[in-house]
Amino acid sequence: MxxxxxxxxxxxxxxxxxxxxxxxxxxxxxxxxxxxxxxxxxxxxxxxxxxxxxxxxxxxxxxxxxxxxxxxxxxxxxxxxxxxxxxxxxxxxxxxxxxxxxxxxxxxxxxxxxxxxxxxxxxxxxxxxxxxxxxxxxxxxxxxxxxxxxxxxxxxxxxxxxxxxxxxxxxxxxxxxxxxxxxxxxxxxxxxxxxxxxxxxxxxxxxxxxxxxxxxxxxxxxxxxxxxxxxxxTANRSLTLAETEMLRNLNKEFRGNELPDELYSKLVRNGAVMHMKNTCSPSPEDVKISxxxxxxxxxxxxxxxxxxxxxxxxxxxxxxxxxxxVVPKPPVWEAPAEPRIAPEVAAHALYGALAAAAAVPVRHTSAAKARTVHQTSSKELVKVLCHRCLKKLRRH
Missing domain, CATH: 3.40.50.300 (P-loop containing nucleotide triphosphate hydrolases)
Structure with missing residues (x-):
């Protein structure tokens, strides 16, 4: 060699x-x-x-x-x-x-x-x-x-x-x-x-x-x-532990509700996550992935x-x-801090998803099942309401 x-x-x-x-x-x-x-x-x-x-x-x-x-x-x-x-x-x-x-x-x-x-x-x-x-x-x-x-x-x-x-x-x-x-x-x-x-x-x-x-x-x-x-x-920066855990739990909800992959790409990865990365810089207080x-x-x-x-x-x-x-030296032990997402970070992520939804209408790849309002979660009702509002705004 x-x-x-x-x-x-x-x-x-x-x-x-x-x-x-x-x-x-x-x-x-x-x-x-x-x-x-x-x-x-x-x-x-x-x-x-x-x-x-x-x-x-x-x-x-x-x-x-x-x-x-x-x-x-x-x-x-x-x-x-x-x-x-x-x-x-x-x-x-x-x-x-x-x-x-x-x-x-x-x-x-x-x-x-x-x-x-x-x-x-x-x-x-x-x-x-x-x-x-x-x-x-x-x-x-x-x-x-x-x-x-x-x-x-x-x-x-x-x-x-x-x-x-x-x-x-x-x-x-x-x-x-x-x-x-x-x-x-x-x-x-x-x-x-x-x-x-x-x-x-x-x-x-x-x-x-x-x-x-x-x-x-x-x-x-x-x-x-x-x-x-x-x-x-900034778009290539790694997520903090709190940001990653927020996204991981969102992934569970996403898969559990069988939403289309196209929605994830446009609203989550290229909407919420991308906007969060571009607008929020990790601080020294943020818990890193250990x-x-x-x-x-x-x-x-x-x-x-x-x-x-x-x-x-x-x-x-x-x-x-x-x-x-090389085996890296482990950090000096401290009581593990609980990863918490800052309110402004969550707000930027939510805005990124809304901005992506407004810019690019998402077409579902599979037909939605007919359900009553009482069978629909509050999260989905909000999503439907936002979609209808956006359609009205576009017509005007």
């Missing part, structure tokens, strides 16, 4: 840029700095061509294209990705000609077989493709990934979810995608078998080096130092297994693999 332990050492060891014309495919996985890199590349999109590099996508993250390429479903209630999304991205990549181009989506990590990976690589340019994988310790990924699953309808609490992911073989429920993405040794092996280990670079992200990942991308792409800069993105000690130790053990296997694959590793095996 070729290892460059730090960015500075990598430069001293002559970390060369990838050959001109390379099609750099950054496959994530999730929660490893993908959003920050995508935002920085998109913000610098107009400056990149002067340095022989193109970012061939019209949005920061071509998620639908990646989902279509991997034949994976969309997030709950979202528009189903089609081959047209993938074909459009391929045309954009082809239009870059002989320039170096970079495509980044963590959803490429969801490709679960070599046939799918081989097709993606061939369509993107075959031997021109170089695969980049970014890694962080599982202990830092798990809480972020759990709250992201909750934003997609998960109803299971954090410790129960950890028990299923770490203790209940075959470790596939309730989210089979977790280990497909985050058993990083197997993820790297799947792609290395297709493109060859010499065309795979693994970057271990060091959270103590805030600009390290940006500088590594600049070095690989042959860009001037500090061209890539982080772009603030991983119990047993899960931290289990995650570090899995990390050690992955590091050993990655070392046998022959791929290039930039950064310190030992970071993936």
């Amino acid at each position: 070729e290892t460059d332990c730090t960015r500075d050492e990598a430069r001293m060891n002559g970390l060369a840029s990838l050959p001109a014309g390379t099609r750099l495919l950054h496959i994530g996985p999730h929660k490893t700095g993908t959003t920050s890199i995508q935002g920085a590349l998109f913000a610098a999109k107009d400056q990149l061509p002067a340095h022989g590099v193109e970012f061939p996508a019209h949005t920061r993250h071509p998620m639908e294209a990646a989902l279509a390429a991997c034949a994976r479903p969309a997030m709950m209630g979202d528009t189903v990705p089609t081959d047209q999304h993938w074909t459009k991205l391929l045309r954009q990549v082809e239009a870059t000609g002989k320039k170096t181009s970079v495509v980044s989506s963590e959803f490429f990590a969801d490709a679960d077989d070599e046939a799918t990976i081989a097709r993606i690589v061939e369509q993107l340019g075959g031997e021109r493709v170089h695969v980049l994988v970014t890694l962080r310790p599982l202990a830092k990924i798990m809480p972020s990934q759990w709250q992201q699953y909750v934003q997609n309808g998960l109803r299971m609490g954090y410790e129960d979810w950890l028990t299923h992911m770490l203790k209940k073989a075959p470790y596939e429920q309730p989210n089979p995608s977790f280990w497909r993405r985050h058993r990083h040794d197997r993820l790297i092996e799947r792609w290395a078998r297709v493109v060859g280990p010499e065309r795979v670079t693994v970057v271990v992200v060091d959270d103590s080096d805030k600009g390290g990942l940006m500088r590594t991308f600049e070095a690989l792409l042959g860009l001037p130092a500090n061209l890539l800069q982080p772009v603030p993105d 991983t119990p000690a047993w899960a931290l130790e289990a995650a570090a053990g899995v990390g050690a297994e992955m590091v050993e296997r990655i070392g046998e694959l022959g791929v290039r590793v930039l950064g310190d693999p030992a970071l993936l095996t």
Whole structure:
């Protein structure tokens, strides 16, 4: 395994840029700095061509294209990705000609077989493709990934979810995608078998080096130092424990009443949650999602297994693999605070749902059952009343 332990050492060891014309495919996985890199590349999109590099996508993250390429479903209630999304991205990549181009989506990590990976690589340019994988310790990924699953309808609490992911073989429920993405040794092996280990670079992200990942991308792409800069993105912030628990309990009500997925996508995830993220910043008093000690130790053990296997694959590793095996020090014990949602946060979430309802009328995918007023919950009556009011306002 070729290892460059730090960015500075990598430069001293002559970390060369990838050959001109390379099609750099950054496959994530999730929660490893993908959003920050995508935002920085998109913000610098107009400056990149002067340095022989193109970012061939019209949005920061071509998620639908990646989902279509991997034949994976969309997030709950979202528009189903089609081959047209993938074909459009391929045309954009082809239009870059002989320039170096970079495509980044963590959803490429969801490709679960070599046939799918081989097709993606061939369509993107075959031997021109170089695969980049970014890694962080599982202990830092798990809480972020759990709250992201909750934003997609998960109803299971954090410790129960950890028990299923770490203790209940075959470790596939309730989210089979977790280990497909985050058993990083197997993820790297799947792609290395297709493109060859010499065309795979693994970057271990060091959270103590805030600009390290940006500088590594600049070095690989042959860009001037500090061209890539982080772009603030409140919509991508993690939820606090209270916010996540509020949403998780809403998910229970949502599923219990058999409401359509389209409603969840438009009013909850892209309405209430999105507005809450954009308008409310967590305070130091907010209770964070805390991983119990047993899960931290289990995650570090899995990390050690992955590091050993990655070392046998022959791929290039930039950064310190030992970071993936560290057991974080548990915080000083204090009486657990009860997570409480602030009134203003709840108000912003409610407003986000109402604003989304006003902007985009939701069409139910299944016929509603006829019920009397007395058989209908107060929540549903309020929803119906709001819908009727909105219809009247639109007519006026």
